[in-house]
Amino acid sequence: MTKEELQKIIRNIPDFPVKGIQFKDITPLLKNPEAVRYVIEDIKAHFANKDIKYIAGIEARGFIFGSALAYELGIGFIPIRKKGKLPYKTVSITYSLEYGENSLEVHEDALNRGDKVLIVDDLLATGGTTKATYDLLSGIGGDVVGAAFIIELTDLKGRDKLPCEVYSILQYNI
Ligand code: AMP
Numbered sequence: 001m002t003k004e005e006l007q008k009i010i011r012n013i014p015d016f017p018v019k020g021i022q023f024k025d026i027t028p029l030l031k032n033p034e035a036v037r038y039v040i041e042d043i044k045a046h047f048a049n050k051d052i053k054y055i056a057g058i059e060a061r062g063f064i065f066g067s068a069l070a071y072e073l074g075i076g077f078i079p080i081r082k083k084g085k086l087p088y089k090t091v092s093i094t095y096s097l098e099y100g101e102n103s104l105e106v107h108e109d110a111l112n113r114g115d116k117v118l119i120v121d122d123l124l125a126t127g128g129t130t131k132a133t134y135d136l137l138s139g140i141g142g143d144v145v146g147a148a149f150i151i152e153l154t155d156l157k158g159r160d161k162l163p164c165e166v167y168s169i170l171q172y173n174i
Contacts, residue, residue: 001034001035001037001038003169003170005035006029006035006038006039006169006170007170009028009029009032009035010024010025010026010028010029010150010151010170011024011025011027011028012024012025013025022174024122024123024151024153024172026061026122026123026150026151029150030064036068039065039150039169040065040068040069040072041072042169043065043069043120043148043167043169044069044072044073046148046167047073047118047145047146047148047167050116050118050145050146051116052073052075052116052117052118052145053075053076053111053115053116053117054070054075054076054077054078054110054111054115054116054117054118054142055067055069055070055073055075055076055077055078055117055118055119055120056077056078056079056080056106056110056117056118056119056120056133056137056142057070057077057078057079057080057120057121058080058104058119058120058121058129058130058133059079059080059081059082059085059104061121061122061123062080062119062120062121062122063079064122065120065121065122065150066120066121069120069148078106078107078110078111078117078137079106080104080105080106080119080133080136080137081104081105081106082102082103082104082105083103083104083105084105085105086105086106086107088107088108088109089107089108089109090105090106090107090108091105091106091107091108091136091139091140092104092105092136093105093132093135093136093139094132095128095129095131095132096128097128098126102129102132104129104132104133104136105136106136106137106140108140109140110137110140110142111137111140111141111142112141113141114141114143115141115142115143116142116143116145117137117142117143117144117145118144118145118146118147118148119133119134119137119144119146119147119148119164120147120148120149121133121147121149122149122150122151123149123150123151123152123153124147124149124151124152124153124156124158124159124166124168125153125156125158126156126157126158126161127156127157127158127159127160127161127162128158128161130147130158130161130162131161131162133147134147134162134163134164144164145164145165146164146165146166146167147162147164147165147166147167148167148168149166149167149168149169150168150169150170151168151169151170151171151172152166152168152170152171152172153172153173153174154171154172154173155173155174156174
């Protein structure tokens with residue numbers, strides 16, 4: 001598998017879920033074991049030797065890649081969930097979307113002060129979701145060392161919002 005082959009596997013769906021959005025569909029990647037191995041190994045190699053203790057995956061597609069990466073690295077996984085899903089004591093954050101707002105939550109004891117954590121999601125667009133996750137994890141004492149994505153929509157400049165290292169495998173100008 002090469003980066004060019006990986007790029008061809010990701011399917012572009014125009015006008016989903018609303019007109020004007022080019023939705024990057026990763027389901028063809030998920031059913032291709034070589035492509036899944038490529039993305040996990042690529043992110044693993046990039047963040048090797050950084051003493052990361054946890055992967056924080058953002059619901060829902062960040063769970064798929066984040067848990068595979070945590071398993072490969074032999075470290076723990078922290079779910080960042082939509083409001084109302086986590087059963088124990090939570091900390092939550094509300095942030096603006098293009099239309100309306102969204103809330104994310106994490107368990108207050110998900111990590112210990114100073115633990116190094118890497119955020120994982122499938123795609124970086126405006127960066128609002130990842131910045132909210134960064135603030136949540138920092139708020140409970142985490143040391144967020146980076147954020148990793150399969151896809152980055154570079155025109156939206158999401159990386160400029162993030163006060164940590166940002167790594168993406170594939171870049172698109174939307
Ligand atoms: P943002 O907060 O703008 O960076 O949006 C990131 C979240 O929305 C990620 O969880 C993505 O899965 C999803 N997302 C945003 N734009 C797209 C897109 N064009 N294609 C697929 N997923 C997207």
